[in-house]
Amino acid sequence: MSDRGPSGVPPALDVRDLWRSLPFATGVLDILRGVSFRIERGEFVAIMGPSGSGKSTLLGCISGLDLPSRGQVLLDGIDITHMRESQLASIRNRTVGMVFQAYNLIPTLTAQENVEIPLYVGSHPGSPSARARELLELVGLGHRLGHRPSQLSGGEQQRVAVARALAAAPPLVIADEPTGNLDAAAGAALLELLHDLRRRTGTTFVIATHDTSVAERSTRVLRIADGQLVGDQLREGTADA
DSSP: OOSOOTTSSOOSEEEEEEEEEEEETTEEEEEEEEEEEEEOTTOEEEEEOOTTSSHHHHHHHHHTSSOOSEEEEEETTEEOTTOOHHHHHHHHHHHEEEEETTOOOOTTSOHHHHHHGGGGSSOOSSOHHHHHHHHHHHTTOGGGTTOOGGGSOHHHHHHHHHHHHTTTOOSEEEEESTTTTSOHHHHHHHHHHHHHHHHHHOOEEEEEOSOHHHHHTSSEEEEEETTEEEEEEEOTTGGGO
């Protein structure tokens, strides 16, 4: 398999025969079983599957937050599978932004300060405060710079989380049920924001979700069941509709 995509550059994500197993008293539980796929730059991919299918474990492995039992994960052409944590943290900071269902904002910090956090790890051009303000403007929260999470709605908190994920300009953003804690209107607004950010920045988005509206507007849908990839449907053009 070539490490290069159609444009001659590495894919944003390349997953090869990925397994994740955990020991139990009665034996070994295989949470992921030989999952393989690649995602090119600029795709908007939904990962669908029932609870317990392995979606969150897969996200953990491809983001470098969990260690696969075997197989390979390449981020932006870099094999992260056997890296030391110090190396992995640096690669993660440059190549992957994360968005979580529970927002994971620091409650004592303002919106701007939360977005600045990734910019104090590693080396990044420009001022962290200026970059944070720019991104909060981009997600429609330029008027909320000094507000803490408790002063923001759920939808606003998730927008801060998206801005934080984009802070270091990673080529890939991974989101785990980003609309899961939002009502229908806020979820739809967040989804529209993510599509707009993809169009404006070229960022690749990979989203694990139960939300069928996310799948309906994705360029591609991967389906996971019992730790295996059971479907890979191209939906090119739908995300920009």
